[in-house]
Amino acid sequence: MGSKPKQQDYQASEGEKASASVAMAEYTYFKQKYDPLLQKMRDDSLGTNDDKTLRGRANADTMQALTSAPMAQQAMSGQGSEDLAQAYQGQLGIADKSAEDIRNKKQMNVLGTARGQASDAQSGMAQAANLATSEALERAKNKQLVSQAKMTAIGQVAGAARAQGMANKQTTGQKMGANGMGPPQEVKGSFFSPVNDAGQKVSGFNNRLAFSNIFGGG
Amino acid sequence: MLVGAGSFSMLGEAALAGLARQNGGQNGGQIGGLPNVSDPEKTYANITRQEYLDYVSQYRDFEEQMITEAQTDTSLIDASRENAQIASGIAQGVSDRNASRYGAALTPAQAQEQRRALERGNTLGSIQSVNDARIAQRELNQNKLADLINIGQGVNRSSLSQMGSAAANATQRKNAYDSAKAASKAQTMSTVGSLGAMAIMAFAF
Numbered sequence: 001m002g003s004k005p006k007q008q009d010y011q012a013s014e015g016e017k018a019s020a021s022v023a024m025a026e027y028t029y030f031k032q033k034y035d036p037l038l039q040k041m042r043d044d045s046l047g048t049n050d051d052k053t054l055r056g057r058a059n060a061d062t063m064q065a066l067t068s069a070p071m072a073q074q075a076m077s078g079q080g081s082e083d084l085a086q087a088y089q090g091q092l093g094i095a096d097k098s099a100e101d102i103r104n105k106k107q108m109n110v111l112g113t114a115r116g117q118a119s120d121a122q123s124g125m126a127q128a129a130n131l132a133t134s135e136a137l138e139r140a141k142n143k144q145l146v147s148q149a150k151m152t153a154i155g156q157v158a159g160a161a162r163a164q165g166m167a168n169k170q171t172t173g174q175k176m177g178a179n180g181m182g183p184p185q186e187v188k189g190s191f192f193s194p195v196n197d198a199g200q201k202v203s204g205f206n207n208r209l210a211f212s213n214i215f216g217g218g
Numbered sequence: 219m220l221v222g223a224g225s226f227s228m229l230g231e232a233a234l235a236g237l238a239r240q241n242g243g244q245n246g247g248q249i250g251g252l253p254n255v256s257d258p259e260k261t262y263a264n265i266t267r268q269e270y271l272d273y274v275s276q277y278r279d280f281e282e283q284m285i286t287e288a289q290t291d292t293s294l295i296d297a298s299r300e301n302a303q304i305a306s307g308i309a310q311g312v313s314d315r316n317a318s319r320y321g322a323a324l325t326p327a328q329a330q331e332q333r334r335a336l337e338r339g340n341t342l343g344s345i346q347s348v349n350d351a352r353i354a355q356r357e358l359n360q361n362k363l364a365d366l367i368n369i370g371q372g373v374n375r376s377s378l379s380q381m382g383s384a385a386a387n388a389t390q391r392k393n394a395y396d397s398a399k400a401a402s403k404a405q406t407m408s409t410v411g412s413l414g415a416m417a418i419m420a421f422a423f
Contacts, residue, residue: 021253021255024253025253035272074316075322081336081339082335082339082340084308084309084313085306085308085339085340086343086346087343088308089298089301089340089343089347090343092297092301093294093301093347093351093354096297096298096351097354097358107284111277111280111369114273114276115372117368136343
């Protein structure tokens with residue numbers, strides 16, 4: 001027959017006591033160190049710092065895209081500001097949306113942690129690195145590119161025409177007298193029409209093509 | 219309305235001090251820098267209770283604010299309207315500065331056309347960005363609500379699990395009590411029966 005149960009046989013082992021002590025110490029440490037951090041994150045998530053950052057970025061993107069190379073032609077004609085206004089609004093809208101998204105993620109992380117649920121652990125600030133480009137900004141950028149291309153093309157055509165005109169003026173030919181008599185007279189080309197060796201004005205598409213020697217013919 | 223961060227921190231400290239006081243009775247001081255937990259069950263009960271009180275004091279308002287915002291927030295739409303005014307001013311400023319830089323003197327007709335074009339572009343941009351903002355706002359609010367519901371569902375699941383454990387423990391205790399009571403009754407009856415049998419035997423012989 002066994003003896004009656006003794007209370008000391010039912011007390012916690014040293015290992016259990018140590019485990020409980022460590023758990024209590026860790027809990028106290030967590031409350032002192034991490035709780036304030038989570039509270040700070042909560043307060044930060046209610047702020048608007050991200051809005052300012054992203055709106056600044058949107059402003060820079062728009063100005064970089066549309067005003068980094070100011071065009072005299074636009075200034076003279078007074079056009080283009082409506083595209084800038086639209087693009088700017090589009091970019092600000094994207095910045096606001098991204099900032100709101102980041103704020104929501106931060107808040108969910110704080111609440112998820114506070115409620116003992118999984119936290120996403122991503123602020124979403126990476127979005128700031130590749131802030132989307134609004135359709136309006138793309139359109140304005142493209143419009144500006146087309147405008148620039150047109151001006152370049154006009155400049156090139158005008159330059160080529162001027163060079164060709166000057167070359168035409170440089171051409172000379174020897175024109176014989178009316179009945180083949182008398183000394184030949186030197187004839188110079190005009191701006192719009194060169195003269196051939198015989199001193200005749202080159203006119204008409206076929207003659208000009210032949211004179212240009214572009215296909216190697218004479 | 220959410221209270222300030224300062225009061226939250228103070229509440230956190232106060233809660234911690236309160237918890238330490240509550241555990242003081244069953245924790246006999248510190249051993250080698252570690253707190254001595256002589257009654258882990260009661261300590262655990264105190265921590266569980268304190269955690270909930272901390273949540274209520276520090277995060278309940280925050281959570282309720284988010285639940286309300288997820289259903290009523292129109293900040294993106296409001297901002298898009300304000301953006302229209304800002305964009306108009308900036309575009310006009312850029313245009314004026316460029317004109318000044320290149321020495322452009324617009325004719326009255328050109329200046330009028332420029333103003334009209336800017337107003338037209340700004341109005342179109344405003345309509346577009348408000349519409350975009352409406353869609354974005356709805357999307358963000360729905361995502362926020364879905365995340366909140368997800369968190370709430372997780373909390374609900376773990377709460378029900380805790381309640382299930384408590385209920386199972388209660389049932390187990392009741393059954394153990396009933397069993398013990400029945401066993402005790404049976405033991406009593408058995409003892410009475412034995413005593414009765416012994417008495418009969420004693421009187422018979």
